[in-house]
Amino acid sequence: MSHYTEEQLSEYVLRRESTTDAQSIEQHLAHCAECRKALELVATFDDALRDPLSWQIADSMVVRREAPPELLAQARAIAAEDRYAREVLLPIVESPIRFSEARVGDDPRFRTLAVIRLLCSIANKTHEQQPQYGLVLADAALSICEKLPEPAKSKSAWFVGTAWKERANALRYLGRFRDAEAALDDAEEAFASDERPEPFDLAIVAYVRATVYWELERFEDAVTAARFAAETFCVYGDTTRYLSALMAEGAGYYSANRESDAAAIFERVVTLARSSGEAGILARALGNAGNCYARLQDYDKASSYCIEALAVLDELDFPTESARLSWKMAALQVARGAFEEGLAGLDQGRLRLIQLGMANDAALATLDLVAALLALDRPDRVPALCREITVTFSSEGMMRSAKKALAYLSEAVASGQATPEKVRHVRGFLERLSAHPQEEFQQIQ
Amino acid sequence: MTNYHSDTLASQSLDVLYREHEGLLRSIAQYRYRICSSDAEALVHDIFASFLERQPDALDPKAFLIGSINNACKHYWRKREHEVPLLPHHELTPNDDEAAKLERWALRLSLASTLTRLGGKCSETLRRYYLRDESAESIAQELDTSPAYIWQLLSSCRKRARQIFQTITHSRS
Numbered sequence: 234m235s236h237y238t239e240e241q242l243s244e245y246v247l248r249r250e251s252t253t254d255a256q257s258i259e260q261h262l263a264h265c266a267e268c269r270k271a272l273e274l275v276a277t278f279d280d281a282l283r284d285p286l287s288w289q290i291a292d293s294m295v296v297r298r299e300a301p302p303e304l305l306a307q308a309r310a311i312a313a314e315d316r317y318a319r320e321v322l323l324p325i326v327e328s329p330i331r332f333s334e335a336r337v338g339d340d341p342r343f344r345t346l347a348v349i350r351l352l353c354s355i356a357n358k359t360h361e362q363q364p365q366y367g368l369v370l371a372d373a374a375l376s377i378c379e380k381l382p383e384p385a386k387s388k389s390a391w392f393v394g395t396a397w398k399e400r401a402n403a404l405r406y407l408g409r410f411r412d413a414e415a416a417l418d419d420a421e422e423a424f425a426s427d428e429r430p431e432p433f434d435l436a437i438v439a440y441v442r443a444t445v446y447w448e449l450e451r452f453e454d455a456v457t458a459a460r461f462a463a464e465t466f467c468v469y470g471d472t473t474r475y476l477s478a479l480m481a482e483g484a485g486y487y488s489a490n491r492e493s494d495a496a497a498i499f500e501r502v503v504t505l506a507r508s509s510g511e512a513g514i515l516a517r518a519l520g521n522a523g524n525c526y527a528r529l530q531d532y533d534k535a536s537s538y539c540i541e542a543l544a545v546l547d548e549l550d551f552p553t554e555s556a557r558l559s560w561k562m563a564a565l566q567v568a569r570g571a572f573e574e575g576l577a578g579l580d581q582g583r584l585r586l587i588q589l590g591m592a593n594d595a596a597l598a599t600l601d602l603v604a605a606l607l608a609l610d611r612p613d614r615v616p617a618l619c620r621e622i623t624v625t626f627s628s629e630g631m632m633r634s635a636k637k638a639l640a641y642l643s644e645a646v647a648s649g650q651a652t653p654e655k656v657r658h659v660r661g662f663l664e665r666l667s668a669h670p671q672e673e674f675q676q677i678q
Numbered sequence: 679m680t681n682y683h684s685d686t687l688a689s690q691s692l693d694v695l696y697r698e699h700e701g702l703l704r705s706i707a708q709y710r711y712r713i714c715s716s717d718a719e720a721l722v723h724d725i726f727a728s729f730l731e732r733q734p735d736a737l738d739p740k741a742f743l744i745g746s747i748n749n750a751c752k753h754y755w756r757k758r759e760h761e762v763p764l765l766p767h768h769e770l771t772p773n774d775d776e777a778a779k780l781e782r783w784a785l786r787l788s789l790a791s792t793l794t795r796l797g798g799k800c801s802e803t804l805r806r807y808y809l810r811d812e813s814a815e816s817i818a819q820e821l822d823t824s825p826a827y828i829w830q831l832l833s834s835c836r837k838r839a840r841q842i843f844q845t846i847t848h849s850r851s
Contacts, residue, residue, distance in 0.1 A: 290790035300696035470741020
């Protein structure tokens with residue numbers, strides 16, 4: 234059945250009485266949902282043209298005004314302050330030693346809002362690589378905030394909030410989550426004390442809070458904070474942050490064992506990320522949706538999401554994430570009973586992880602392979618595989634605990650007492666160890 | 679936000695941003711939040727001043743400014759709660775109903791942007807026919823032309839308007 238064009242339907246809406254084939258159109262519309270929908274859109278648009286408010290807004294928008302002189306003067310003054318901040322900060326900030334020697338917190342030359350803003354901005358870009366130095370920069374900004382002269386002091390609430398937020402960010406990267414939470418409380422208090430608090434700033438604090446709560450395993454709190462952040466970023470039209478906050482919300486649900494809620498969020502992110510071209514977020518959302526369905530034992534859906542995620546990751550050339558996902562997919566195949574494919578995938582996966590220097594992930598993948606081999610009653614390769622396992626942890630204590638767990642496994646293998654349950658027990662312990670460094674390994678019988 | 683390299687560039691960047699968005703922000707304050715013209719202008723001024731000073735890490739300055747003026751307007755009415763209560767549609771906490779209202783408002787803004795981009799003749803013809811409810815015949819009589827020409831004009835102007843509207847809403851989504 235051929236359809237009427239938008240133009241034909243538009244003519245019909247405009248002048249029904251003069252449309253020669255009005256009757257045929259009406260007969261067609263009675264049976265064609267697609268054309269009825271198109272007609273509805275045309276009619277809705279015409280109705281909107283009758284809305285006086287749209288015309289009023291258009292009339293006021295059409296008048297283009299120049300920026301008032303006082304705003305232009307303010308722009309020039311701020312630019313001059315920024316230039317000064319760059320002149321005094323950039324020569325010292327590249328070297329942590331030079332920065333420490335400059336004692337910016339005690340030097341009155343640095344007591345300007347522009348210096349605080351620049352310090353916070355540099356700190357924000359430093360956390361990922363040098364979180365300890367990021368903390369030093371944020372603390373320097375806070376120290377300047379305390380000593381600001383008037384009138385800068387009286388309008389510094391937003392700057393104080395930003396400096397606390399950067400301190401929280403640095404602490405988060407350093408794994409000092411409780412200190413990060415305290416800094417976030419201070420950031421929120423400072424932003425809220427501003428004459429007109431901007432929800433956008435509070436949303437950024439809430440987003441960081443969500444990630445901190447997730448680390449602290451306060452998953453319901455993480456979900457609440459992430460949801461507030463997502464709603465606010467949406468209102469401010471910030472798609473990237475909106476999607477990141479949704480991802481944090483989904484991660485909270487997933488970790489709280491609410492896989493169905495998590496899957497719904499990740500699937501929403503997939504749709505939105507696809508339409509906004511956010512490939513990195515799309516890949517992660519697809520992978521996370523796959524993880525949710527794997528836990529829900531809907532292996533077809535899980536595989537389909539993981540395959541798509543893998544394609545996006547390879548396109549983006551993210552080898553480490555791609556290697557991790559390939560390993561997860563192989564484990565998924567074992568779980569769904571495709572043993573040969575799964576075993577081959579796990580073998581390839583662990584070798585790829587070793588090549589990429591991802592020792593701990595390679596150890597977990599090897600243990601997945603060992604557990605699968607034992608479950609299938611094929612123990613021949615197990616001793617050799619267990620001997621190959623190496624892990625690296627940042628502290629002596631964690632290394633000791635990890636070695637204890639691996640020694641227990643080696644003994645079990647050597648004595649022929651190894652079972653898939655024992656392997657999974659060791660694997661689970663090693664996987665948790667980074668987040669729970671104090672946990673002691675407990676043997677199972 | 680732009681990192682200004684010179685004072686002149688800073689004022690030029692502000693001027694561009696201001697010309698582009700001041701009308702839209704003022705319209706939101708005046709028509710959505712029913713704030714009187716002089717107060718709306720003051721709020722818009724504050725929004726730009728704050729944007730300059732804080733240089734927020736906003737990926738889409740227009741969207742950020744819209745979010746910011748919405749917040750400023752709500753704050754304006756909260757401070758005057760004893761005068762006029764804040765209407766439900768001013769609250770931006772998006773439950774389903776609010777999301778629909780927000781969407782309607784966004785579409786209204788898109789339509790207004792569409793109307794500003796139409797040529798004068800198109801805009802005037804559509805205004806007379808749809809807003810003032812004048813018939814094609816009376817418009818033709820006043821312009822000393824035929825009703826058929828007005829129908830033709832209405833038809834092509836609506837088509838043009840729909841095209842512009844689709845471009846705007848597509849880039850928005």
